[in-house]
Amino acid sequence: MSLGSHPAVREAVMRSRHLATHDHLDTVTSTNDLALAAAQEGRRLGIVVSADRQTAGRGRRGRPWTDDVAGPEGPGNLAVSVVVPAPQPQATLTPLAAGLAVAASYRAVGAAPTLKWPNDVLLDDRKAAGILVERHSVAGTxxxxxxxxxxxxxxxxxREGQAVGWTSVAESLGRSVDRGEVLAALLAALDAELTDLAGGDGAVPTxxxxxxxxxxxxxxxxxxxxPGGVLVTGRAVDLDPEGLLVVDTARERVTVRAGDVSVLPPA
Structure with missing residues (x-):
């Protein structure tokens, strides 16, 4: 069954406050690019585009990103992009909200995820999902x-290259997973997170x-x-009110807005 006609996915979109349409495709270049193009062509916001394979996606800092793994029972990946109005004034918290939504979708099928700041979801301390949030202006919005x-x-x-240390939901659980169940849970959780962000400052502490x-x-x-090649080493101790990472170094406490985080082994 195509995910475009999966009953749970269709119900998640129908019941949502922020999602309007869903298109599922077999193979695409980039779901982010296709979803944005649909918005630029005038489609109502709340656009969801998903795909089994992505051949020209990108990660943070514009790094090439390919989702084209063949698992034992079909596609091993699922790429999902959503275009919505930027939640104001909490748009900078969107990546954290998306991470919480992906984690919720993994818990829905029995997995036990954790989050790696700012944009990864982990299973068994290994990467099992990545998030990229991009901001644009579309017709003045x-x-x-x-x-x-x-x-x-x-x-x-x-695995090869950067994927050597990665894992997947099925590997963590030791069994196959229902792709439609994961996608439906993701869309429902993301809709709930967007609703909270739209609620104003009161949602931020929660x-x-x-x-x-x-x-x-x-x-x-x-x-x-x-960015710029500067390295910061220390203990991550907290998030500030904007969701930025607070790190205690040997000399000072610094707040990190963006960067590639590597967790160091215990001394």
Whole structure:
């Protein structure tokens, strides 16, 4: 069954406050690009585009990102992008909200995820999903494109390069997973997170508390490669009110807005 006609997915879109349409495709270049193009062509916001394979996606800092893994029972990945009006004034918290939504979708099928600040979802302390949020202006409206790359079933798949340490939901659980159930849970959870963000400043402390509770980065020694090549090393201790990572270094406490985070092994 195509995910475009999966009953649970259709119901999740129908019952949502922020999602309007869903298109599922077999193979695409980039779900983020297709979803944004649909918005630019005048489609009502709340656009969801998902795909089994993505051949020209991208990660943070414009890095090439390909979701084209063949699992033992079909596609091993699922790429999902959503275009909605940017939640104001909490747009900067959108990546954290998306991480919470992906984590909820994994819990819905029995997995036990944690979050790695700012944009990864982990299973067994190994990467099992990545998130890329991009902001654009469409016909004078500030929008966010929320892209999620889900690793669902990599059983028996050889890894190379940066993927050597990654895992998938099926590997963590030791069984196959219903892709439609994961997607439906993701859309429902993302809709709930967007509703909270739209509620104003009162939603922020709750979101940050939930993210702190799920974040395995906090409390660990980290090395962060900042834009411009500056390295920050220290203990991640908290999130600030904007969702930025607070790190205690040997000399000072710094707040990190963006960077590539590596968790260091215990000394």
């Amino acid at each position: 500030d929008v966010v494109v929320i892209g999620c790359g889900l690793d669902l079933d990599w059983r028996g798949v050889a 979101l940050l508390t939930r993210y702190r509770d799920a974040c395995s980065t906090i409390g660990r020694e980290v090395e962060i490669d900042l």
